[in-house]
Amino acid sequence: MRETYILKVYRGTPGRQHWEGFELPRRDSDNVISALDEIRLHPFNKQGKAVAPIAYESGCLEEVCGSCSMLINGRPRQACTALIGKLVGITEENTITLAPFTKFPLVRDLIVDRSKMFADLKKVQAWVEVDQTIDRGPGPKVFPDIQEIRYSLSTCMTCGCCLEACPQINPRSNFIGPAAISQTRLFNLHPVAKEKKPERNHVMMSPGGIEGCGNAQNCERVCPKEIPLLDAISQIGRDVTVQSFSDIFGFGQKETQEKE
Ligand code: SF4
Ligand code: SF4
Ligand code: FES
Incomplete structure (x- = not known):
């Protein structure tokens, strides 16, 4: 040696x-x-x-x-x-x-400079709105299978490996990228933050949103936290489809909710 x-x-x-x-x-x-x-x-x-x-x-x-x-x-x-x-x-x-x-x-x-990633988290409102700090007692129950998905999504450290590996992230594209998509799913699954799901869906439906994904799957392969990015992309894809019908026909968002 x-x-x-x-x-x-x-x-x-x-x-x-x-x-x-x-x-x-x-x-x-x-x-x-x-x-x-x-x-x-x-x-x-x-x-x-x-x-x-x-x-x-x-x-x-x-x-x-x-x-x-x-x-x-x-x-x-x-x-x-x-x-x-x-x-x-x-x-x-x-x-x-x-x-x-x-x-x-x-x-x-x-x-x-990875500030694009933090700006994208702001775009999808990746947070839980806090209404004062009054103790309102225990929150709604979250099923263990949803807890498991949320835990995995919550380990994202905004490192940028997935964006680096994604062929759709390039100077000609304004694709938001897999990390922000996964965080959209994380907050859509939160009992309080899900209130913002329609707004998040509209961000995902706008230019640079979910349509930018070419399904090359490199992102999940390089994620150091093994976050199920492809599942998140598929789920958000389904959510925006239902959202677009909802926008046209005016029905509610219940149909897009995963079991909570
Ligand atoms: S599936 Fe491919 S195109 Fe889509 S975000 Fe992942 S690496 Fe990018
Ligand atoms: S590679 Fe994984 S941990 Fe890093 S930003 Fe992407 S999703 Fe988050
Ligand atoms: S120093 Fe924090 S991830 Fe390496």
């Missing part, structure tokens, strides 16, 4: 990116964030030249905040749970490649 490996980083600012290699001691239990920390302490590239430390983000270090998401050996994932020992040797020349996501505006080096 070699004692060092090369971390090759696609770095720079918008329009001025280049690959730069760093030689690091191999410690298999380190994660990619520890490797980047090491470069920050000793910012010398493979040729021994002093360079600016690499810009990257991290927060929770336990795959919960999503801030460290990037392309690692070409795959969208979190740097904090990517172990060096599992990555070295997969590519040629004992090299691990790191690059920023390509579907979001680049800020610098490995940092991108």
